[in-house]
Amino acid sequence: MPRGVYRAISFGLQLGGVAGSYQATISAVAKTNGPNVPYCIPNELICAELGRILGLPVPPAGIIHSSGGLANYWFASLDFNLTGNSLPPVDAQACIQQLPDLSTGLLLFDILIANCDRHPANFSVDFSQAQPCMSVFDHGHALFGYSAQHGVARLRDLRDRLAVSGGSHIRGNRHCLLDNISTDIHMSKWLDRIRAIPTYFLEDLCQSASGLGINDAEAHEALDFLKHRRDTIKDIVHSHHHEFRGIRQWGLFS
Numbered sequence: 471m472p473r474g475v476y477r478a479i480s481f482g483l484q485l486g487g488v489a490g491s492y493q494a495t496i497s498a499v500a501k502t503n504g505p506n507v508p509y510c511i512p513n514e515l516i517c518a519e520l521g522r523i524l525g526l527p528v529p530p531a532g533i534i535h536s537s538g539g540l541a542n543y544w545f546a547s548l549d550f551n552l553t554g555n556s557l558p559p560v561d562a563q564a565c566i567q568q569l570p571d572l573s574t575g576l577l578l579f580d581i582l583i584a585n586c587d588r589h590p591a592n593f594s595v596d597f598s599q600a601q602p603c604m605s606v607f608d609h610g611h612a613l614f615g616y617s618a619q620h621g622v623a624r625l626r627d628l629r630d631r632l633a634v635s636g637g638s639h640i641r642g643n644r645h646c647l648l649d650n651i652s653t654d655i656h657m658s659k660w661l662d663r664i665r666a667i668p669t670y671f672l673e674d675l676c677q678s679a680s681g682l683g684i685n686d687a688e689a690h691e692a693l694d695f696l697k698h699r700r701d702t703i704k705d706i707v708h709s710h711h712h713e714f715r716g717i718r719q720w721g722l723f724s
Contacts, residue, residue, distance in 0.1 A: 475552065476496060476530075476548040476550055476552075477497040477551065477554070478495070478497070479495040479496060479497055480494070481493070481494050481495075496548060498547060498548055499546065499549055499607075500545065501514065501545055501546075502541040502543065502544045502545065503541070503683045505618075506616065507610050507611075508616070508618040508683065509610075509615065509621050509683050510545065510610045510683065511533070511543060511544070511683045512613070512679035512682055512684045512688075512689075512692070513611070513613045513614055514547075514609050514610055515531070515675075515678070515682065516676060516692065517585070517612050518547060518609065519531075519675050520582070520675070521609075524575065524660070524663050525575070525663065526606050527603070527605050528606045528607065529547040529549075529550050530547070531545060531547035532545075533545060533546070534546045547607060550594075551594075557591070557594045559589075559590035560593060560595050560646070561590075561595075561597075562647055562650050565595050566650050568595075568597070568602050569602055569604055570655075571656045571659070574651060574657055575656070575659075575663075576588070576593065576604070576606060576647065577634070577645060577651060578657065578661065579606075580612070581699075581703065581706065582664055582696070582699050582700070582703060583609065583613055583696075583699075584612055584624075584631075584633035584634075585609060585645075586615075586633060586634060586641065586642020587608070587612070587642050587643060588643075588646055588647070589646050592607065593605065593606045593607065593608075594607075613625065613692060613695070614684065615641070617641075621688060621691075622687075622688055625692065625694075625695040626691075626695075629699075630702070630706060630709070632706060632710040635710070648713060648714065649715045651714055652717060652718075653717060654714075654717055654721055657722055658722065661704050661707075664703050669697065672693055672697060673693060676689045676692045677693075679692070704722075707722075708722075708723055711723070
């Protein structure tokens with residue numbers, strides 16, 4: 471199965487035209503803000519678009535609107551689970567052995583967005599293919615976190631921290647790949663990609679999240695945080711290189 475295949479529910483009317491287009495109903499996974507996830511939509515929206523611009527296998531996503539009794543706005547990402555069966559937890563060591571480049575990219579991406587909640591059940595790797603296929607999802611606890619009214623304080627507090635090493639201060643788990651990465655050989659590529667994220671892209675992206683769980687001031691805080699992390703990502707890794715317990719010899723900083 472090639473990367474980027476998503477589950478269809480049904481095909482409807484043929485719309486005509488040279489391409490023979492059809493209306494299609496597709497499966498998506500939707501979530502919205504709530505008491506335990508007050509920043510769900512802005513966190514998911516910003517992080518999904520950042521992951522995709524970096525070239526990580528994050529499903530296409532967007533905001534959908536409901537006019538029923540549910541919340542009006544939802545974050546929805548296309549469903550890559552073609553069978554609908556429960557996804558097994560990822561074997562972190564096997565993931566790094568077979569997908570070392572993507573594994574490194576995922577770890578650095580989570581450092582960029584201060585994702586304190588990457589565990590084996592919130593990304594997926596299909597090892598049944600000749601080339602294993604990774605899918606990355608679930609960023610509801612990144613950036614602003616999950617504590618109401620504390621989003622800006624979290625961004626300011628984690629500004630120069632690694633933010634994926636766990637502990638009571640981070641209020642999250644230790645990243646499931648952090649101790650298993652054994653080389654920094656793939657880091658330069660992903661650090662270059664992170665540092666190349668255009669400022670205009672970050673500006674538009676953060677502003678697009680305003681009104682979906684954050685206000686303009688909070689959107690500006692997210693922009694300032696992400697620009698700083700983008701520009702200092704190598705310094706952040708260097709300052710916390712001791713947290714990469716599997717890397718015995720660094721070439722990145724020699």
